[in-house]
Amino acid sequence: MKKALKIVLWSLLGLVVLLFAAGSLFFYKVKNGFPVSYETDRPSINFPADKPALLLFSKTTGFRHGESIDASKPVFRQLAQRNGWFVYETEAGGVFNADQLKQFKAVVFDNSTGRVLNDEQQQALSQYVEAGGALVGIHGSGDDSHHWTWYQTNLIGTTFSHHPLNPQLQQAEVQVDASVDSTLTSQLPASWKHTDEWYVFLTQPKNVRVVSHIDGSKIIPNGNMLFIKDKNFGMGKYHPVAWYRTVGQGKTFYTSMGHSAAIWQDAHFVRLLENALRWTLNG
Ligand SMILES: [Zn+2]
Structure with a gap:
């Protein structure tokens, strides 16, 4: 016994x-992110002469939003068809070289997490953006797993703290700021109800224009730390969820929305991204 x-x-x-x-x-x-090998082989890509090219990059070495990534791809293909874009999808970093990057109008970090590019590839991307390219980030691409100062400064503008866990997904009213570039707000209502995993950042994003925000006092921000309740740090009531800025001659746009597969069926969320991509293609 x-x-x-x-x-x-x-x-x-x-x-x-x-x-x-x-x-x-x-x-x-x-x-x-777990340590990874970096892909350095240049892919062979047939760029159509008459279509703006977008690079859809969803490599992850940190947390993987697999369902959202999978659900996003048919939506990007539909957007490409509707707008006459060429979309090149990859999870390999070899395409991040100066020659190939400059053939893209915009690069989308589609829930990319962790350190996904080596030093040279990071430099190629930052130089591409500053010379007039564009970088669009979705949800997980704004977490704190990237450890890359240029990226954090110029795409995120703040530091990820945590996301709510109790409950993880919450409904909130997304408010659109009508005073921003009208390409970004085109055909969006003044506000809409959206359920997502609301990222909480340590401060307001700096040097950006906010496209949309939620009322941070209406979500329950309790997150990853067991003993700290209602942590909301520097964001408070005005809680941005999508923003943009110029970087050198280029542009960046980030939205913290995009956790679940279901949001890719949300017409307003998809419209916001379509607007962001159209905005990156202007000028
Ligand atoms: Zn998430």
Whole structure:
């Protein structure tokens, strides 16, 4: 009897250690991405002469929003068809070289997380944007797993803190700022109800124009830390969820919306992204 009890206790202890190890690994991956090899082979791409080209990049080494990424691809193909764009989809970083990047009108980090590019590729992307290119980021591309100062400064403009967990997905009213570039607000209502995993950042995004925001006092921002309740840090009531800026001759646009597969069926969310892409293609 005593022996059986010992076995049970040791098994329980083993289970706790395993769970703790698994949790730690998951947490590390979400924060830093697992080490990866970087792809350096240049892909062969046939760019159509008459269509603006978009690079849809969904490589992840941190948390992977697999369902959202999968659901986004048919939507980008539809948008491309409707607008006469060429979309090149990849999860390999080899395309991030100066020669090939300059053939794209915009690069979309579609829930890309972690360190996905090597130093040279990062430099190629930053130089491409500053020389007149565009970078659009969706949801996970704004978390804190990227560890890349230029990217964080020029795309995000603030630092990711956490997302709510209780509940993780919450409905909020997305308010559109009518005073921003009208290409970005075209055919959007003044506000709409949207359910998402609302990212909380440490401060308001800096040096950006906010396209849309929610009322941060109407969500429950409790997040990843067990002992801190209602943490909302610097965002407060005015809680931006989409913003843009110019960077050198180029442009960036980021939206923190985009967690679930379902949002790709939301006409207003898709319209916001379509507007953002049209805005990057202007001029
Ligand atoms: Zn998410």
